[in-house]
Amino acid sequence: MSAVYDLDSELAVSMLAMGRDAQRASQELAIAGTDVKNQALREMAQAIRSGVSDILAANAIDLEAAEKADLRASFMDRLTLNPERIEAMAQGVEAIAELDDPIGGVMAEWERPNGLQIARVRMPIGVIGIIYESRPNVTADAGALCMKSGNAAILRGGSDSYHSSRAILKCLQAGLAGVGLPEAAIQLVPTTDRQAVGMMLSGLDGAIDLIVPRGGKGLVGRVEAEARVPVFSHLEGLCHVYVDKHADTKMAVDVVVNSKMRRTGICGAAETILMDKAGANQHLQPVIDALVDAGCAIRGDAAVCAADPRVEAASDEDWTTEYLDSIVSMAMVDGIDGAMAHIAKYGSSHTESIITEDSATAERFLNEVGSAIILHNASTQFADGGEFGMGAEIGIATGKMHARGPVGLEQLTTFKYNVRGNGQTRPA
Amino acid sequence: MSAVYDLDSELAVSMLAMGRDAQRASQELAIAGTDVKNQALREMAQAIRSGVSDILAANAIDLEAAEKADLRASFMDRLTLNPERIEAMAQGVEAIAELDDPIGGVMAEWERPNGLQIARVRMPIGVIGIIYESRPNVTADAGALCMKSGNAAILRGGSDSYHSSRAILKCLQAGLAGVGLPEAAIQLVPTTDRQAVGMMLSGLDGAIDLIVPRGGKGLVGRVEAEARVPVFSHLEGLCHVYVDKHADTKMAVDVVVNSKMRRTGICGAAETILMDKAGANQHLQPVIDALVDAGCAIRGDAAVCAADPRVEAASDEDWTTEYLDSIVSMAMVDGIDGAMAHIAKYGSSHTESIITEDSATAERFLNEVGSAIILHNASTQFADGGEFGMGAEIGIATGKMHARGPVGLEQLTTFKYNVRGNGQTRPA
Numbered sequence: 001m002s003a004v005y006d007l008d009s010e011l012a013v014s015m016l017a018m019g020r021d022a023q024r025a026s027q028e029l030a031i032a033g034t035d036v037k038n039q040a041l042r043e044m045a046q047a048i049r050s051g052v053s054d055i056l057a058a059n060a061i062d063l064e065a066a067e068k069a070d071l072r073a074s075f076m077d078r079l080t081l082n083p084e085r086i087e088a089m090a091q092g093v094e095a096i097a098e099l100d101d102p103i104g105g106v107m108a109e110w111e112r113p114n115g116l117q118i119a120r121v122r123m124p125i126g127v128i129g130i131i132y133e134s135r136p137n138v139t140a141d142a143g144a145l146c147m148k149s150g151n152a153a154i155l156r157g158g159s160d161s162y163h164s165s166r167a168i169l170k171c172l173q174a175g176l177a178g179v180g181l182p183e184a185a186i187q188l189v190p191t192t193d194r195q196a197v198g199m200m201l202s203g204l205d206g207a208i209d210l211i212v213p214r215g216g217k218g219l220v221g222r223v224e225a226e227a228r229v230p231v232f233s234h235l236e237g238l239c240h241v242y243v244d245k246h247a248d249t250k251m252a253v254d255v256v257v258n259s260k261m262r263r264t265g266i267c268g269a270a271e272t273i274l275m276d277k278a279g280a281n282q283h284l285q286p287v288i289d290a291l292v293d294a295g296c297a298i299r300g301d302a303a304v305c306a307a308d309p310r311v312e313a314a315s316d317e318d319w320t321t322e323y324l325d326s327i328v329s330m331a332m333v334d335g336i337d338g339a340m341a342h343i344a345k346y347g348s349s350h351t352e353s354i355i356t357e358d359s360a361t362a363e364r365f366l367n368e369v370g371s372a373i374i375l376h377n378a379s380t381q382f383a384d385g386g387e388f389g390m391g392a393e394i395g396i397a398t399g400k401m402h403a404r405g406p407v408g409l410e411q412l413t414t415f416k417y418n419v420r421g422n423g424q425t426r427p428a
Numbered sequence: 429m430s431a432v433y434d435l436d437s438e439l440a441v442s443m444l445a446m447g448r449d450a451q452r453a454s455q456e457l458a459i460a461g462t463d464v465k466n467q468a469l470r471e472m473a474q475a476i477r478s479g480v481s482d483i484l485a486a487n488a489i490d491l492e493a494a495e496k497a498d499l500r501a502s503f504m505d506r507l508t509l510n511p512e513r514i515e516a517m518a519q520g521v522e523a524i525a526e527l528d529d530p531i532g533g534v535m536a537e538w539e540r541p542n543g544l545q546i547a548r549v550r551m552p553i554g555v556i557g558i559i560y561e562s563r564p565n566v567t568a569d570a571g572a573l574c575m576k577s578g579n580a581a582i583l584r585g586g587s588d589s590y591h592s593s594r595a596i597l598k599c600l601q602a603g604l605a606g607v608g609l610p611e612a613a614i615q616l617v618p619t620t621d622r623q624a625v626g627m628m629l630s631g632l633d634g635a636i637d638l639i640v641p642r643g644g645k646g647l648v649g650r651v652e653a654e655a656r657v658p659v660f661s662h663l664e665g666l667c668h669v670y671v672d673k674h675a676d677t678k679m680a681v682d683v684v685v686n687s688k689m690r691r692t693g694i695c696g697a698a699e700t701i702l703m704d705k706a707g708a709n710q711h712l713q714p715v716i717d718a719l720v721d722a723g724c725a726i727r728g729d730a731a732v733c734a735a736d737p738r739v740e741a742a743s744d745e746d747w748t749t750e751y752l753d754s755i756v757s758m759a760m761v762d763g764i765d766g767a768m769a770h771i772a773k774y775g776s777s778h779t780e781s782i783i784t785e786d787s788a789t790a791e792r793f794l795n796e797v798g799s800a801i802i803l804h805n806a807s808t809q810f811a812d813g814g815e816f817g818m819g820a821e822i823g824i825a826t827g828k829m830h831a832r833g834p835v836g837l838e839q840l841t842t843f844k845y846n847v848r849g850n851g852q853t854r855p856a
Binding site: 404 | 554687801804810817827830844850
């Protein structure tokens with residue numbers, strides 16, 4: 001059990017109170033109308049716009065501390081807000097107002113021979129705990145997505161962005177208050193104490209229904225080990241592109257380069273390219289050339305190394321490394337079976353793509369690979385809620401339960417059965 | 429963490445091997461065709477029929493041990509097999525062959541403006557661990573449901589029915605072998621050692637994807653406290669019937685008596701009747717009379733006690749007691765708000781029914797109560813997969829994630845996205 005903390009500590013008392021407040025707020029949110037929720041979102045966006053200077057001032061505090069800690073440039077970039085990024089945040093919140101409200105939606109309905117009318121309808125999950133790292137904009141995205149889907153949110157952002165997140169939260173709560181919804185519908189853990197994460201993972205005495213972790217291996221590992229409540233796993237994206245012998249060479253080159261290099265820092269970026277041995281003569285050199293030309297380093301197995309001196313030798317660790325950088329691992333495999341065996345052994349169940357003109361091979365790959373997203377002749381970088389047409393997303397779930405793939409509004413709901421009768425009793 | 433056991437113990441070694449075998453079998457099952465799975469089910473049923481004498485002999489061993497332990501009559505009844513019950517078990521397995529195969533089913537599909545074809549398709553969960561108590565027929569039901577939905581099953585039945593379950597398992601495995609499917613697709617934990625349950629809850633080194641507990645409070649509590657893998661909670665059924673002031677009296681009487689008394693031992697049996705204060709003059713006495721006439725003891729709050737000397741005083745504990753017997757608790761509440769407050773405080777999120785002729789009140793109840801199944805003018809005893817038209821079920825889930833309500837074949841699946849393109853790359 002992870003709940004090894006002093007229940008009487010000041011932190012525990014305030015966290016448990018947060019949980020109770022969130023539960024109460026979730027009951028109000030669950031029955032709030034779509035118009036009210038959308039109006040709250042628009043007022044949040046306005047509050048973000050009129051709060052630009054406060055948000056920038058708070059961000060400056062975070063940035064100053066981060067500079068002292070001498071953090072990486074990419075980290076500093078993610079942490080930095082400016083007027084354009086804040087405007088984008090406000091627009092993101094407004095865009096969520098435009099999405100369909102999933103709550104109350106009928107997923108299926110049917111009538112039984114005895115006249116009972118059964119409907120499966122969407123309802124909110126309740127209270128969602130979101131634990132994320134240092135992108136302050138997640139505070140707005142996650143809070144807005146949870147609210148629109150009728151859920152209360154308890155947010156725990158990275159310590160490094162604490163002041164920024166708090167300033168953003170104030171704007172979100174202003175939007176809630178503006179329409180008479182409880183401010184406790186979106187709360188931020190009021191401390192950077194790491195113990196607070198443990199308390200969230202224990203469920204706050206039954207108050208938290210779901211934990212969504214957004215972050216690196218360390219965070220996700222801690223969450224999976226400690227959580228006493230359901231978790232939407234967001235494992236890393238060890239995405240593969242398999243170039244079959246029946247691939248169109250130009251398409252293989254385009255899709256591989258796009259999958260790897262369009263953006264290297266997102267979870268849908270390809271990390272390993274699997275080349276069908278039987279097509280190596282035709283495809284291997286063009287793919288290597290294009291990757292090198294695009295500025296990508298290649299780490300290959302013996303067969304790939306032998307093909308080109310620019311390829312470095314891969315170690316075993318390379319097959320399980322999410323580079324999030326201009327580096328790719330490349331292995332030669334024995335057809336689709338070799339590719340599927342490699343993916344089963346090293347993959348993270350996120351996204352895989354097959355490039356082939358042979359539809360039987362493609363269908364086998366689509367049918368037999370068990371990852372959340374399987375593509376045929378398309379870039380892994382399409383693994384994205386927006387690209388799927390779902391609107392904003394909170395991440396890509398790689399677990400098997402409840403949500404898989406992009407987690408948007410619908411994935412933040414559960415359902416119940418409403419059964420309408422006219423006095424039916426069940427015969428013995 | 430619950431995995432506090434010696435990994436080198438004989439039990440641990442054999443359990444971990446079971447997990448690996450199940451994983452391998454699940455990969456074969458995942459791509460097995462519907463015809464093959466149905467043929468296996470029919471061969472299982474035949475093996476059960478021709479194995480009657482072996483099953484009865486094994487059951488006799490269990491019954492003898494149970495008699496020595498002097499267990500309750502209802503327990504002995506659940507444990508006892510006879511030729512009719514064994515034939516029913518065989519027919520139950522055959523009935524699962526008649527159900528639609530959920531695997532590969534397209535849940536949704538759409539096309540994106542860039543031409544990508546996205547389909548959300550059902551796939552098996554993988555390896556399901558089922559922990560149940562002493563009904564031996566669960567071995568056949570659970571094994572067959574998991575197999576038909578493409579999942580491998582690791583079954584852990586009650587110690588008291590161990591020999592019966594093992595004899596039934598042999599028949600299931602004969603059916604698998606008959607069509608060339610791996611016998612490891614359905615396994616039974618080969619011991620009554622309670623440590624084995626702890627090992628299952630730890631996930632067997634990642635082999636188990638889901639735990640389904642079927643049993644009383646003690647088992648479910650242990651599972652929820654210790655499980656390191658997702659669980660389909662099956663809490664007790666603290667089902668409520670609310671008789672609104674606008675109820676039709678005769679309907680209220682019929683539905684209340686049926687909800688409580690048709691079968692008292694099932695989780696969909698009502699345990700608490702909530703009477704609208706404003707309708708008490710009209711409805712209370714007829715409902716009490718009918719329950720008493722049907723042989724039901726009533727435990728009421730002060731207002732209900734005052735109405736009839738045959739009502740005993742309820743203690744606080746009564747509101748959270750699943751009697752599973754001819755006893756019901758009854759409280760007077762202040763309209764629908766009082767009823768919903770009582771359900772929120774004491775309910776188990778299983779099934780609740782409202783009896784009213786006022787459709788606005790009914791819609792509010794259907795909309796605002798968050799339990800898995802909400803009924804209007806119908807008996808809570810309809811909370812059943814068969815009555816919902818889903819065919820066989822493995823239980824009624826009361827958790828919020830993935831499955832809620834009856835857990836049939838579809839609920840034992842997950843999904844993935846298959847995306848078909850013709851070379852699409854994602855623009856910067």
